Amino acid sequence: MNRVSLSFLKSLVVASLAVSGFACAADAQHAAAAKADPAKGATLFDSGDAARGVPACASCHGAGGNSAIATNPKIGGQFEQYVYKQLVDFTTPNRNQAIMTTYAKALSDDEKKNIAAYLATQKPTAGAARNKDSVELGRKIYRGGIADKGVAACASCHGATGSGIPAKYPRLAGQHQDYTVAQLEAFKAGARNNSVEMTALSKRLTTDEMKAVADYVAGLK
Structure with a gap:
């Protein structure tokens, strides 16, 4: 290899490293900008x-x-x-x-x-079940679903204690009964349409079943 070719290769390596360095710096700046505060x-x-x-x-x-x-x-x-x-x-x-x-x-x-x-970063406060007459029905649906209606157990996605799964399914434990019922009804009516699973499942629940599940969820910790 002659001296000209060797010099050209060295220049090419230096240029590549420089481009790589700029790219890494840009990636680092992008990551810093994207980090939540x-x-x-x-x-x-x-x-x-x-x-x-x-x-x-x-x-x-x-x-x-x-x-x-x-x-x-x-x-x-x-x-x-x-x-x-x-x-x-x-x-x-x-x-x-x-x-x-x-x-x-x-x-x-x-x-x-x-x-x-x-x-x-905040600590959620606890809630409480209010209706002793329906909380058992809510427990059965939450933990075991309703097989003959094709309703899966809520716990299969939201966890036995309502703690949810990060990036997939929300925490439900302690949530207000009224809010939970309103969301189930919104899914059922199509007014809320950002979860295929919840839309399908809510359509198979009666209002009383929704209320029972919501009350049970409110008491989870």
């Missing part, structure tokens, strides 16, 4: 952004996401990936809800991620 999420959740007409999430969902209003979900301690997905879904026809759709559309993608990251 729970502190920023906490500020937005607690205080909102008056300049953009975005109210504090806490005004409806309570401090730390632990709503005291039965129709508003407890979201403190919910999985980060799940909360983020729901905020995105609210901006689509799959989960159109007047209040949440308006506010979700006002949030940037990073803000959605920040809020989700903040909520995942």
Whole structure:
């Protein structure tokens, strides 16, 4: 190999390393930019952004996401990936809800991620079953499903204690009964259409069965 060829190869190697270095640096910057910031999420959740007409999430969902209003979900301690997905879904026809759709559309993608990251750091409060006459029915459906109606056990996806599976199925334990029933009814009616499984299963449940499951779920810890 002559000296010219050797010099050319050295130049090519140096150039390749430089390009690789720039690519690695760009990837690192992208990763840093994409990383959620729970502190920023906490500020937005607690205080909102008056300049953009975005109210504090806490005004409806309570401090730390632990709503005291039965129709508003407890979201403190919910999985980060799940909360983020729901905020995105609210901006689509799959989960159109007047209040949440308006506010979700006002949030940037990073803000959605920040809020989700903040909520995942919070500790969820416990709930309690209220109807002793139906809680046993709720337990049977949650833990064993209804075989003759093709209803799978809720526990098969959401866990025996309602703890859920990160990035797949949400935590349900302690959730308000009224909210859970409302979501099951929304799935059944097609008003909420962001889960194929829940749409199919909810159509096989009666209102009384929904209420029984919701009450049982509220008492899980």
